[in-house]
Amino acid sequence: MPVLRRRPRSLTADVVQALSDRVRDGRLASGSKLPTEADLMAEFGVSRTVVREAMSKLQAAGVVETRHGVGTFVVGNEEGSVFRIREDQRSTLQDVIAVLELRIGVECESAALAAMRRTPENLQALRSALDAFSAAVDAGRDAVGADFQLHLEIARATQNPHFEKLMSTLGGTMIPRARLQSSEPVSAERQGYLRRVNTEHES
Template identity: 65%
Template structure:
């Protein structure tokens, strides 16, 4: 299981519990913990996140209420799904084609450009540290020849959290890592040269977003996020045209 920053121990237990819900919920929604998996023990969660048993139990209770996990007495707590079936989400089968991916990117442009602008106005030093952690993990994945879907989603999630508006972060968590296009397309083992070139450009675009948010420049953050997502959309559109042309030959 991937590591995370310890939660600040001086915060109120309720705040800590909600942050723990976010962290565990993210792992479930982005596939690091899948339905059927058993959650770590209370003691393991306490040690990883630096929280009390009371905080862990409150967080587990909230995850149960949202339909993400169930506790089997004497056995442990298990992931049972992706949450309330009535909640808005984009299922894997809804991102099966290039057309589907482009539609999701259009949604993200509307959501995340304004999130970036708000993040620039409201971000904290801790928000910046979390974003920097995601960017460093992205760069490390590239250096090791791996894809970077997890760090990519983490960066966008941290931008949403930096708005200090929980609805942005909750919606991003609900969408999950499946909204990162290559989580569905081009999932071959390893990273090809073309993929690596794409990821290097994406990483540079992320750095532009980070710089604007760090400088508290809302207009620049909005523009940098729009450029990043619009570039991704255009790359997918070109791929769709190329695929159609090849099919017609």
């Protein structure tokens, strides 16, 4: 593939598109492991930051998932889900409120079940997601991927596969700021907000 030579925001979108195309046409099958960060950097001729932002977008969209200490894997074809909240269904304030109502309903119940059923392995995965969130904020990124991973791990901790499936299907729609994410460093004010979000997660 030709080396990409455009501004960071466009580079991230190009990497996301290229990898999404591979998932869609089967070159990256469900369950397969993605190349390492170093391999993707070399293939696309981009920085580590661009690769990480692309992974965050794919993760938030429910296309891939990161398994701590193992790697990043394809969840499934991004067009294969039965239920999906489309972009045009999130365009108005009423649409956003509707999505947030769904999120609150799902997350409150999944958090309650996870608190009762979580295993030591679940706790370790949750700790890793929280640490990844904190590291992303400290590095000046918007932590969308880590945020989504945390909510996905909570769903897994319910021991009810339907919660995990629903969360994976909803993807980035559960993290409203995913629509605003870019490769640009977040502002100091934004960092403060994200640190407060992570503190709430910790509690």
